[in-house]
Amino acid sequence: MASLQSLRGMVDLLPEQIGLWQHVEATAREQFRRAGIAEIRTPLLEVTELFARGIGEATDVVGKEMYTFLDRGERSCTLRPEGTASVVRAAIQHGLLSQGPQRLWYGGPMFRYERPQAGRQRQFHQIGLELLGFADACSDAEAIAVAWDLLAALGVGGLALELNSLGSAEDRARYRELLVAWLEQRRELLDADSQARIHSNPLRVLDSKHPGTQALLAEAPSLASALSDDSQARFAAVQQALAALEIPFVLNPRLVRGLDYYSHTAFEITSSQLGAQATVCGGGRYDGLVQQLGGPVTPAIGWALGMERLVLLLSQLERPLAAAPALDLYVVSRGEAATTQALALARLCRQAGLAVERDASGAAFGKQFKRADRSGARWAAVIGEQEAADGLVGLKDLRAAASDQEGAQADQRLSPAALLQALQAALKGP
RNA sequence: GCGGGCGUCGCCAAGUGGUUAAGGCAGCGGCUUGUGGCGCCGCCAUUCGGGGGUUCAAGUCCCCUCGCUCGCCCCA
Known part of the structure; x- marks a missing residue:
């Protein structure tokens, strides 16, 4: 690559x-x-x-x-x-x-x-x-x-x-002397790493994983006894x-x-x-x-x-922790004027503390709603040419039982401010 | 620094020398000029980590190289 x-x-x-x-x-x-x-x-x-x-x-x-x-x-x-x-x-x-x-x-x-x-x-x-x-x-x-x-x-x-x-520190210094002397007498029996450590870091020799060295160390003076x-x-x-x-x-x-x-x-x-x-x-x-x-x-x-x-x-542990952060609102729009309004709506809701994602693709509404669904958002807001002209926003509850009939049109059309109020009320409620 | 294993599309993954490199997921487009979870159709690797070589022919064999990974060492 x-x-x-x-x-x-x-x-x-x-x-x-x-x-x-x-x-x-x-x-x-x-x-x-x-x-x-x-x-x-x-x-x-x-x-x-x-x-x-x-x-x-x-x-x-x-x-x-x-x-x-x-x-x-x-x-x-x-x-x-x-x-x-x-x-x-x-x-x-x-x-x-x-x-x-x-x-x-x-x-x-x-x-x-x-x-x-x-x-x-x-x-x-x-x-x-x-x-x-x-x-x-x-x-x-x-x-x-x-x-x-x-x-x-x-x-x-x-x-x-x-x-x-x-x-x-004194215990260690005393023990170190004992140990170095003891290791020095058995130098040839130690693995290479341990030999190199006799003077530089003798205590680490105790922790060697080499079986031969370990066997030998069974008889070495113990650190505990030097305390x-x-x-x-x-x-x-x-x-x-x-x-x-x-x-x-x-x-x-x-x-x-x-x-x-x-x-x-x-x-x-x-x-x-x-x-x-x-x-x-x-x-x-x-x-x-x-x-x-x-x-x-x-x-x-x-x-x-x-x-x-x-x-x-x-x-x-395979005990999944908190899923992806839940989105409150997914804003869908089509057309230049509508998209500008969608951006303003998203910002308005964000300033009020909602988690909002805006679809920027400009793709067919079918595609945008598919993404809205996958995003996990609870609601979708729709702004098309009609809404843009009227200054309204379509609101659709993506999770309500009633919207099981897919393809249903937006539940209602509200002004941006009214939509925000409605969502805040719903989030506060049960 | 030293060993072992592995490297085919964003992810998973067939392929074990012979014409055009399966399939799945994701993505994109359509069926459905403005409304989601299903379904169907289409698109999506001139290329198999990279470079050499062997061969009429290589993702498939050899060499080198890079990367990933597990282990040694050591440590969190």
Whole structure:
């Protein structure tokens, strides 16, 4: 084809699908409102350094998945691959943290240069939550509960909450040393990917899918055993809070998560119905990030939820949501003067709040009425040469039982103002 | 970046080397110069993602290329 196409991994959302997306967005908005969480919007484009410093140089996201380029001022810019770094940057930049803890949510497109597959695009959409300035274990559970309840409100079932603790920064540093030493002694036994990660990102080795590596790791020092007493107590408190909320979870000691900034609580909500990309929502605590980006020491927890994956799950439910927006009136006309009046009538009714479509084809009335019927409109207004001359409009009820006899002429002829009044009265009534 | 599958009209889809590329949906026109859900009739791919090659002959075989898709990796 010589015709232009969208870029790989950049998909169009067509009118047919938009209803589902708007439903998800509206439901999320409502859940956040109930939880006292305010929306924040940040630019799609940021200085590359923000992500390099925030997410971590050694991560895949920063190492090989960013859309990075030089702008006309020779600055290195990057299309945001995730939302947390930007939100934290904005909170620091505008001094929000000096006004107290912040409960924020965001939504919008993210960009990652990866091979597309089921549930994964290069431009994808996330809805995310960030609680900045919240240190207690109950806040971890609260953040998770907001995500859990959002999914429940949408009617998504069959989900599993996986939970782990990465411990404090000190725990991780200590464990990291242990693990690197242990891995170093068995270097030849590891798969290539894992070997390359021994020093750059040793914790990720734990999550390797290679069977050989996994078998070997059974005897590796465990992260859990490296946690300090405080960290262990904290993790237990999170679990107790979740239990109190009756949110079921499973412990997954291999859950490490890809981004550097996580500490303590890490979690994912997964579905078995999504193919290979099973994570619908992922998040965790990031107590060090705000400071790392130049802000005050600020404990924080957050998550991000993948819209495409969520919509995928919802569309599998086969429970059709709100049909196409119902049209109140379809205006049919033929002839130049009549069509001008039809346009004026459509506008008059629209200004009064009705949903009106006007047939612009000038085709035979038979054709126009056929379209009027298919449009789903409740009424049709007709303006032909006769009506145009009289300054009247024919009104026909397309849904009334009486009009089952197709071909019936318009029920009545009214002035535009009278027609509008009649429709408004009918819409208000039973 | 690496594997597997696939690419015929806006959508679905026959076709498996031999003359003019089925059919369905949608669309458009008509039967019905001004009135809808049914029906009937007609129109709608000089061309099979693109480019080479083999052959008397290719949508059908070969090569290259582009795209889509699923998976690896990774993650939302």
